[in-house]
Amino acid sequence: MAPQKHVADVPRNILPRLTWNSSSSRPSVTVTHHPSLATSQRRPLPQAWSPVKRRFSSLTPPSQSAQLISTSSRDAISGYLVSRGTSITTPATSNTTPRGNPIRHNGVYVATYHPARRAFHATPVRPRDHHFDTLKFVKRLQAEGFSEEQSVAMMRVLNDIIQESIQNLTRTMVLREDSERSTYTQKVDFAKLRSELLNADSTEAQLTRSSHEKIAADLAKLNSRLRDEIGRTQASVRLDLNLEKGRIREEANSQEMRIKETETRIEQEVAGLRERVEAVKFSTLQWLMGVCTGTAALILGAWRLFM
Numbered sequence: 001m002a003p004q005k006h007v008a009d010v011p012r013n014i015l016p017r018l019t020w021n022s023s024s025s026r027p028s029v030t031v032t033h034h035p036s037l038a039t040s041q042r043r044p045l046p047q048a049w050s051p052v053k054r055r056f057s058s059l060t061p062p063s064q065s066a067q068l069i070s071t072s073s074r075d076a077i078s079g080y081l082v083s084r085g086t087s088i089t090t091p092a093t094s095n096t097t098p099r100g101n102p103i104r105h106n107g108v109y110v111a112t113y114h115p116a117r118r119a120f121h122a123t124p125v126r127p128r129d130h131h132f133d134t135l136k137f138v139k140r141l142q143a144e145g146f147s148e149e150q151s152v153a154m155m156r157v158l159n160d161i162i163q164e165s166i167q168n169l170t171r172t173m174v175l176r177e178d179s180e181r182s183t184y185t186q187k188v189d190f191a192k193l194r195s196e197l198l199n200a201d202s203t204e205a206q207l208t209r210s211s212h213e214k215i216a217a218d219l220a221k222l223n224s225r226l227r228d229e230i231g232r233t234q235a236s237v238r239l240d241l242n243l244e245k246g247r248i249r250e251e252a253n254s255q256e257m258r259i260k261e262t263e264t265r266i267e268q269e270v271a272g273l274r275e276r277v278e279a280v281k282f283s284t285l286q287w288l289m290g291v292c293t294g295t296a297a298l299i300l301g302a303w304r305l306f307m
Helices: 037-042 062-083 134-143 148-171 176-306
Strands: 017-021 028-032 102-105 108-112
Touching: 134 148
Parallel strands: none
Antiparallel strands: 017 028, 102 108
16 A cells, blocks of 8 residues: 655635637637735745656656546546536646646645647537546545545546446436426317317307207208198198098989989889780770670571571
8 A cells, every 4th residue: 555645735716717819710728817816926836746856656757647537537536626617727826836737635636737749629528427426436545544545546437337327227217397298288288189179069059059059940840841841741631532522422323313213214104015015905805705606696697597
């Protein structure tokens, strides 16, 4: 385990500020020094702050190890500092200290300022959320016997794994605002659909009711008209039947009268014929009696003559 050395904390009020100038097509960075930096420039750095005397277990030169650590931990810590609105810069030291040296805060090299290679863009840096205390985790690993580089690397790997796991979990999820918006949209759509269905139902019911009433009125009219027609037909049929019955009765009466007249005439003719027959019989008897009498007289006369 590496021995713990005394580290002097750098106050934030003496750190310079980075301001963005987005008037040109390519933004530039302006370093604004704090007024209290004038006194700090005259003071020499503490012994623990000098990166030259810092020894690492991997025997890496101070500048290279600081760059490696800053590269591994810059994405993890700069996101937290950017999300809080804090700009990462180097302290304004004397001309003897190079500007590419890293900044050490609470025993961890947090960043390295490279004015020649640093590329700034107009797009704001997306903050990277940390789901655990990275500094506490690094200190705990160092307390367990890991070196500073290993602790920072493990912290970064663990942070990447947690971030990737959270991204994999949240990839199939939606935001509460989107869910509420979708729910509200669905409720509005359902309410609109319900109102439309109610309106359509009421309209269809009214149309059906009106058509039913119209059909019922038409049926009543047709029923009354049919009844009138049936009554008229029955009355006309009855009238025709009565007239036909009267005519038949009259014809029957006339036929009976004719039959009676014919019978009377026949009886009269029969009576006349009987009288004629009786008269003919009487005349015939009279003629026969005359003939017989004449014949008898002739016979008697002849007999008297011959006798």
